Amino acid sequence: MESIGVLMPRPTFPYLEEQIDKRFKLFRLWDNFSYDNNAIASSIRAVVVNSVDGADADLIRKFPNLELVSCYGVGVDKIDTNKCAEKRIRVTNTPDVLTDEAADLTIGLILALLRRLCACDQFVKSGNWKRGDFNLTTKFSGKTVGIVGLGRIGKAVAKRAEAFDCKICYHSRTAKPEAKYRYYPSVVELASNCDILVVACSLTKETKHIINGAVMNALGAKGVLINVGRGKHVDETELVRALVEGRLGGAALDVFEDEPNVPQQLFGLQNVVLTPHIGSATVETRTAMADIVIANLEAYFLAKPLLTPFL
């Protein structure tokens, strides 16, 4: 398989790069890669993409022998799946292995936000505790958590939140009666009836800006938004306004519309927690994700069934 060209768009996890390099002919887009070299372009039969670098129609066009797009991540919003379907290009992603990780981060963000953990840590490390106590914050246990998208990650978040005696409610495209949580047919209704709104659905045309001004107003001055989905789930400009004007109680965000750019107006707010898209970013989980990418690549080129086919 060492002659099979596999393209990586950016350096990610050294382990993943090493493993691909060992088994295939690895092309690094960041390392003097030239699209003009037809021999190279023709040899590329697989691309390993991620949440930032996808495979749009333009990229797909550049590689006439592209057969497989293997996403190092679970969200495939940056892959032109219609184009892939049209050209019979297979697509794989990394579901399940990062579910717990993203759910853990969600709870961490909720606690960091409600209990002002980052501000408190800063308070101590700057010597301010000597001048007086930090102000009182607000309790997590017992609050109502509203989840947009009750998929793998949404369910894992619910399971954890239940251990904090939280009530769980949700919105998704269809009600899931087997989940014993309360269903709301619209995001605005969900937002009106919960304290903590968690975005955990996939990004599609329908869910772009699913968190808009109306939802933020419904969530209100005592409500908080937690985004572990995609930046484009949220109307970011509206979010900044709502936070600055106090119409929304707070937000903890792991994703942004234009990463790694983050609206600077958020930097001075104490009721905001910002993390640099680390939802799956632990050694354990990125290793597991890398193993799935490799296994899918190998399976494909050995004509075996894909492990986690999306398309």
Place this chain on the structure above:
Amino acid sequence: MESIGVLLLCPVFSYLDQELDKRFKLYRYWNYPQSVQFLKEHANSIRAVVGNSNYGTDAALIDALPKLEIVSSNSVGVDKIDLNKCREKGIRVTNTPDVLTDEVADLTIGLILAVLRRLCECDRYVRSGKWKKGDYKLTTKFSGKTVGIIGLGRIGTAVAKRAEAFNCKISYYSRTEKPESNYKYHPSVVELASNCNILVVACPLTEETHHIINREVLNALGPKGILINIGRGKHVDEPELVSALLEGRVGGAGLDVFEDEPNVPEELFGLENVVLLPHVGSATVETRTAMADLVLGNLEAHFQGKPLLTPLV
């Protein structure tokens, strides 16, 4: 009851201060820098003391208040109250158990996640603009790790319940084994530390548990282990902890309490594997209100000759 003197040892939640002021003759101790003079003048009218985790009632204060009948602590920990002296003199003591259990357990999980996933470091990373230059490094997973709890009381049990939802294995150490819990018991703290990834201190502070986290325990916990202290600062040999962290013998720490609050060893300030909180275990509006109601409820019950709500002595 407005003539009953109540000595408030420290500033508290405004709600509690206002309610105490409404119902009793309230003396705010910190307003009297000449405490000896103050006690001479007012000691005979003081029948109750309200303190908290940092401001206790020791033998000296008890001796200075001959009419003292009840000490009502705005905390669950009573390590700063001389319980023996109170017993000796028939002084009642109340604290605030249960109402703060969830709060402290929540904070414990928050600390674990903040340390393991470097949440505060990441938040700083974004705000300082560093994300534009590159991603933050990989951290380590919480789900599935082994959590070792020292003290399987109300708070320890609540921590275990939450950690189980993250598929953590739970093990514990306490004075006696608790067979009704399904968790693995270790007969010593060193053994517990050797066999867990995250060591949580959740027992009361007594003579026996002073410095229960010592050098040997820290070495057993090891460079991949982390310590979470939501008990009392004196549970941990603080200088030992500092050197263990600086030398990499322990993987990290999340601390809400310190030996000499609000003083915190400055060597810890620059460590990215350490999260430091200003004793906020129970510090939410909801919980401090519930605690205040217990303090007030206990005081009223006592002075109305009714049974105390949450007596310790």
